[in-house]
Amino acid sequence: MEQKSIALDGPAGAGKSTLARRAAEHFGLIYVDTGALYRCIGLHALRNGINSSDEQGVAGLLHGISIEMKHDGDGLQRMLLCGEDVTDAIRSPESSKYASDVSPMPKVRDFLLSMQREMVVKYDAIMDGRDIGTVVLPNAGLKIFITADMEKRVQRRYLELKEKNSDTVLEEVREAMLLRDKKDRERTVAPLKAADDAVLLDTTLLNLDESFEALCEIISRRFGL
Ligand code: DC
Helix, strand or coil: CHHHCEEEECCCCCCHHHHHHHHHHHHCCEEEECHHHHHHHHHHHHHCCCCCCCHHHHHHHHHHCCEEEEECCCCCEEEEECCEECCCHHHCHHHHHHHHHHCCCHHHHHHHHHHHHHHHHHCCEEEEECCHHHHHCCCCCEEEEEECCHHHHHHHHHHHHHHHCCCCCHHHHHHHHHHHHHHHHHCCCCCCCCCCCCEEEECCCCCHHHHHHHHHHHHHHHHCC
């Protein structure tokens, strides 16, 4: 089924997850947010008192970990870590930092690779992440790289976080995003980059509805829908 699946990559704040969720609903696909898998491992390490740079310590946790992904009626992806619903907990700034620190570790990436590939065996999916088109689904029927200028991405993430927590500070959001971007792009294992055959979608000058329309057009054109 991989040929009918869509790989959606790009940096944080480009609008990937919101757009992917809407597109999944529109085209009847399963939405898979792969960042949530890395976030679960980050949270598990954090809760077990493992330092986020301790590669051996994090690898040691992988044997006993259970991560499940469930989709509820409205297409929202819920994450279960060892049976507990951690959908909200994995979004905290501390958990985000841990996710970013554990995601370059080869053992973590290997561990999650088969899990991600298994998801497109049963269902046609739109899967978002950093290396979906380059590593996870190299034969995806469509690869899209969504991006936007850094400042625009900072503003979007700031507004999103501020809605949940009014104490959110713009400068801190900018600093965290700059750092995460740099790490995602410069890591040696599965760095963030567009696949050679990816279609580029720049959402800097587009609002959410316009971005969604542009995405739908790319998908419709490719699959003749
Ligand atoms: O998309 P996100 O912010 O929820 O991702 C959380 C972290 O996981 C982020 O630091 C990048 C990393 N990640 C990754 O390395 N590969 C993926 N396919 C998805 C996310």
